[in-house]
Amino acid sequence: MLIPSLLGISVIIYTILALAPGDPFGQLLTNPNVPAAVVASLRAKFGLDDPIWLRYLHWLVAMLHGDWGFSFASRINVSTLILERLPVSLAILGAAELLAILIAIPVGVLAGTRPYSIFDKIANTLAFVGFSLPTFFTGLVLILIFSIRLNWLPFVFQSNMSSTGLTWLWQNILQSIMPVTVLGLFQGAALVRYVRASVLDVVRLDYVTTARAKGIGERKVIMRHIVRNALIPVVTLVAVQLPVVFGGAIITEQIFRIPGMGSLLISSILSDDTPVVMAITFVYAVLVIVFNLIADLLYAWLDPRIAYR
Amino acid sequence: MTERLLDIRDLRTWFNTDDGMVRAVDGVSLHVNRGETLAVVGESGSGKTVTARSVLKLIDMPPGRFAGGEILWRGRDLIPASNSEIDKIRAREIAMIFQEPMTALNPVYTVGDQIAEPLRAHENLSRRAALARAAELMRLVQIPDPERRVRDYPHQFSGGMRQRVVIAIAIACGPQLLIADEPTTALDVTIQAQILDLLNDMKARFGMAIMLITHAMGVVAENADRVVVMYAGKVVEAAPVEELFANPRHPYTQGLIRAIPRVDAKAQHRTRLAQIPGTVPSLINPPAGCRFAARCTFATDACVAAEPVLKPVGPDHTVACIL
Numbered sequence A: 001m002l003i004p005s006l007l008g009i010s011v012i013i014y015t016i017l018a019l020a021p022g023d024p025f026g027q028l029l030t031n032p033n034v035p036a037a038v039v040a041s042l043r044a045k046f047g048l049d050d051p052i053w054l055r056y057l058h059w060l061v062a063m064l065h066g067d068w069g070f071s072f073a074s075r076i077n078v079s080t081l082i083l084e085r086l087p088v089s090l091a092i093l094g095a096a097e098l099l100a101i102l103i104a105i106p107v108g109v110l111a112g113t114r115p116y117s118i119f120d121k122i123a124n125t126l127a128f129v130g131f132s133l134p135t136f137f138t139g140l141v142l143i144l145i146f147s148i149r150l151n152w153l154p155f156v157f158q159s160n161m162s163s164t165g166l167t168w169l170w171q172n173i174l175q176s177i178m179p180v181t182v183l184g185l186f187q188g189a190a191l192v193r194y195v196r197a198s199v200l201d202v203v204r205l206d207y208v209t210t211a212r213a214k215g216i217g218e219r220k221v222i223m224r225h226i227v228r229n230a231l232i233p234v235v236t237l238v239a240v241q242l243p244v245v246f247g248g249a250i251i252t253e254q255i256f257r258i259p260g261m262g263s264l265l266i267s268s269i270l271s272d273d274t275p276v277v278m279a280i281t282f283v284y285a286v287l288v289i290v291f292n293l294i295a296d297l298l299y300a301w302l303d304p305r306i307a308y309r
Numbered sequence B: 001m002t003e004r005l006l007d008i009r010d011l012r013t014w015f016n017t018d019d020g021m022v023r024a025v026d027g028v029s030l031h032v033n034r035g036e037t038l039a040v041v042g043e044s045g046s047g048k049t050v051t052a053r054s055v056l057k058l059i060d061m062p063p064g065r066f067a068g069g070e071i072l073w074r075g076r077d078l079i080p081a082s083n084s085e086i087d088k089i090r091a092r093e094i095a096m097i098f099q100e101p102m103t104a105l106n107p108v109y110t111v112g113d114q115i116a117e118p119l120r121a122h123e124n125l126s127r128r129a130a131l132a133r134a135a136e137l138m139r140l141v142q143i144p145d146p147e148r149r150v151r152d153y154p155h156q157f158s159g160g161m162r163q164r165v166v167i168a169i170a171i172a173c174g175p176q177l178l179i180a181d182e183p184t185t186a187l188d189v190t191i192q193a194q195i196l197d198l199l200n201d202m203k204a205r206f207g208m209a210i211m212l213i214t215h216a217m218g219v220v221a222e223n224a225d226r227v228v229v230m231y232a233g234k235v236v237e238a239a240p241v242e243e244l245f246a247n248p249r250h251p252y253t254q255g256l257i258r259a260i261p262r263v264d265a266k267a268q269h270r271t272r273l274a275q276i277p278g279t280v281p282s283l284i285n286p287p288a289g290c291r292f293a294a295r296c297t298f299a300t301d302a303c304v305a306a307e308p309v310l311k312p313v314g315p316d317h318t319v320a321c322i323l
């Protein structure tokens, strides 16, 4: 399943990118200082004028050998470039998702087990507000307050800091606070509504009444019989949505100038750096498929009805 | 002198809905003696389930609320009792089984863990000891191969077997009263008889009382010691089982008895059911006077003028009808 999907996706992405307007040597062509012959030999060297299917096969073979191509714009290997950017994005997104889950599960469960209470109404309103405010807006507000007014937090994200050890860690934490908060609260707001709805679905089921009739106490009924069952669809949703979040984080990365995958993708698109665009899109595709697989495995692990079917 | 385990007095359980206050249980009085089977019978919507759930306080509040009455358990009123006091009574003293065996068990835990759960909570057993007891209980309710099946999940059992698991959970802590809310309604006819036999067997073995809720008079005749007939949130007649079938006084009870499917001895086929025409009235604005008047062939102006109260008509036999 995994390999045919990835092959299919790579064919589609490759074809679309090849057919898209824009040429990495467009600027060279219009530059009078570069002789036409040099341009032609460069084009031949990179195989830019071959038919699409031949170029795709070249790309595929190279890819399978671990050669992800060469960035025209940065003049380094694509794999080096991606390995430099990916960890930054993963760290920020991972922390944000963790924050979202830590907020959404307790709030969603409390709201779902006390529907229409004051707590539920406040949580619902806040979730709605958090979900409606775009991250570029909240991001800019935070920068305005904490970086410009109060000067507490760094304004621009730096990946190559000279410091080491604890200072390095501290500086990284400081510069991650705002992006992680913005993304985490946004994700958390969306997730709260989902957790609450899922809890509401479970609360009225018969086995919850059976559990209550056992006299084990409301806390155990909630933890063992409501939360455990309500989280099955939530866990899989989180897994399936992580790559989508990855895409959505591009904007946040731009605002905080985080040198991650998102900003790399945008700059490569702007400079017609096809090998990099291809590689990033491919990494996203791999993430989507891998996380879908993880979601399936988690689902089977959490719900015995699936494993035995 | 027989001991009254459960004594419900003038209970009112109402629900606040968008359409108005649903008076689901509106002045119900009934009692269960130690070791007996009390059948509570009535058509769907007459308030049987709400009455039963009120006893263990399994009504969602809101929208529900106790608008009046007392639920005396061995002399003590449960309505003002705290949650932790109720939790000590649940499963240990009063257990309950429900109508739908397919949904009454949590799909993500093994049946063994679910039977063990009340044992661990009330008797402080270790998981291993509780699981061993769970297997014994499964043998007791006649589930084949209990040592192996204790590790199976609910979806691996048939409906009848799941209801046996539910019964095993209910009897785990040796309750004095088992409330069975239509325990066989969702099952095949052949399985129904087996489950009722099992309940009677458990009753004989442990001496527990059973409050058997059903809408089928046939089930009442075969299993009950005493009967309470409910209609539209009220008790309309109560009597020992032989007395009720020999001498039904309320027109509604008479209608229910006529509606029992009978096997005709000569023709060997079922006679047509004599259904009571009409339906249970709205419990939001219940009609004044006798709630059965709209469907009663004997109704007069006097029936609508004032609500008939339960009055004795024989030893241990009460009826709410002006006739």
Ligand SMILES: Nc1ncnc2c1ncn2[C@@H]1O[C@H](COP(=O)(O)OP(=O)(O)O)[C@@H](O)[C@H]1O
Pocket (backbone or CB within 6 Å): B015, B016, B017, B022, B024, B042, B043, B044, B045, B046, B047, B048, B049, B050, B051, B060, B063, B064, B283
């Ligand atoms: N949670 C609730 N909210 C509103 N009405 C309810 C609720 N639960 C039960 N009722 C109403 O109470 C009445 C009696 O229901 P029930 O006790 O289930 O009847 P039975 O078990 O005799 O069929 C019905 O009219 C039903 O609609």
Ligand code: SF4
Pocket (backbone or CB within 6 Å): B250, B251, B252, B290, B291, B292, B293, B294, B296, B297, B298, B299, B300, B303, B308, B320, B321, B322, B323
């Ligand atoms: S009181 Fe009147 S209406 Fe009600 S059951 Fe008796 S005869 Fe019928």
Ligand SMILES: [Mg+2]
Pocket (backbone or CB within 6 Å): B048, B049, B050, B181, B182
């Ligand atoms: Mg019912």
